[in-house]
């Protein structure tokens with residue numbers, strides 16, 4: 001069973017251009033399946049719950065070269081643990097959270113890499129900076145010392161058609177370019193694309209994709 005899964009994941013990765021980082025989204029996925037993904041070459045795992053990631057990290061501690069990415073909404077009372085567990089926090093969705101993480105990272109002498117989660121379309125079910133909030137926050141974000149602000153993370157509304165999804169991904173790419181040119185932030189990453197739209201995301205310039213179901217099957 002795990003050999004089949006390993007082959008399936010290896011085949012998926014072989015089709016993805018080599019400059020794209022595949023973040024395997026493993027929320028609800030077993031550690032056995034994660035080991036199969038690791039055997040297939042996956043080194044980046046994405047989780048959306050701090051507690052679940054903490055448990056899995058302990059169970060997988062023999063695999064020392066995993067990079068852990070947080071991709072969910074981070075509650076402020078979990079920020080401290082998140083700093084300790086994750087190498088990347090892709091879902092920094094407010095200035096308040098960024099400043100809190102900055103302080104916590106400074107106290108622990110850490111410097112996690114982060115993405116700013118941006119909401120390019122109104123979507124009440126998702127958190128994130130609106131474009132205007134993001135521009136407004138940039139002067140404060142530029143003062144942050146203990147986070148490496150590396151890029152933008154985008155999640156399209158789930159029922160968007162593919163033309164509109166592609167347009168949204170292009171818009172994300174342009175926004176990242178503009179921020180790089182017009183601020184001191186060293187934005188060089190664009191995290192976008194899940195199981196149903198990763199090909200569109202790659203087409204529009206994603207540097208990281210976040211597939212889950214297409215690697216591991218449906219979540220229950």
Ligand SMILES: *Cc1c(COP(=O)(O)O)cnc(C)c1O
Pocket residue numbers: 025027048071072155194195196210211212213214
């Ligand atoms: C669940 C999730 C994914 C993966 O979604 P799939 O549809 O399983 O590929 C990617 N990114 C985020 C932020 C998620 O919450």
